[in-house]
Amino acid sequence: MSSSSEPIIIGVLALQGAFAEHIAYLTHCLPSSSTSSLTAIPIRSPTELASCSALVIPGGESTVIQSVADRTPGMLATLQAFVRDPEKAVWGTCAGMILMAEEEGVGGGKVIPGRERQRGWGGIEGLKVWRNLYGNQLESFEAPLVIPDLSNPTEPFPAIFIRAPAVHSLHPRKLEDHTASSSASSSAPTLSASSITSPAQLPTPASTPPRLASPSSSSRVPVIALATLPAEYQPPPPPSDSHLGAPTVEDLGKVMLRQGKKMVTSFHPELSGDVRVHRYWVEKCVLGEK
């Protein structure tokens, strides 16, 4: 937790996508009771990112965000280092979730040959996602999402899904499930931190691109599933013979995950008219409140 004298600067990656909405929500929901002063600013360069202790990677189009970052001198390496630093709070929404995965597959829509498979920047350890699993733009939808850890948890969160990614799998799978009510997640085994398999012990298929080093201090931090879609909204599983391996079907509907100071949502809280997810991330991940 930062001391009251240090202002906390939250960057919102502004290379493409819904960054203005996040800045508006963060500005609106900054906790008035907090002794820390917070401010949210757009980020377009490594110098701007250097002033931040937290970052939002917005929704939009992950391939465009990736290529603009790639064309901005120093930006991609600076972003990857920031996202993988366990001390930095980072939240990825939709395209941002894809970029915070370690590996991604893609279905539906237009797939550029040779780009079926992408390496994410990391952030949530061992996360693989499947892009566009919920369909195209016209198949966008809103679902009432029960998020038990939010304030006023009995009031469902209006979660908006636009060409959203789904969790494909997590390796190693060390999941704490806070979404008790979901039928899809209730049978999922919950592993304790003591039963974690070290990533180094897992066999790596020969065809897997080289891994970036995982942040060592996060390696025992469990991933918490904070929200699971009701069964009727869950997507069909991606193919089991893809380059990502077989999906973990009971995790497909997990649409909000947190690992330490990192969080991903496959939906768009910045379009919902409800600031509770922004408030949760600021309080738990940025300010480190219990």
Ligand SMILES: NC(=O)CC[C@H](N)C(=O)O
């Ligand atoms: N709404 C979104 O952020 C869509 C993400 C988009 N499908 C992608 O692959 O990047």
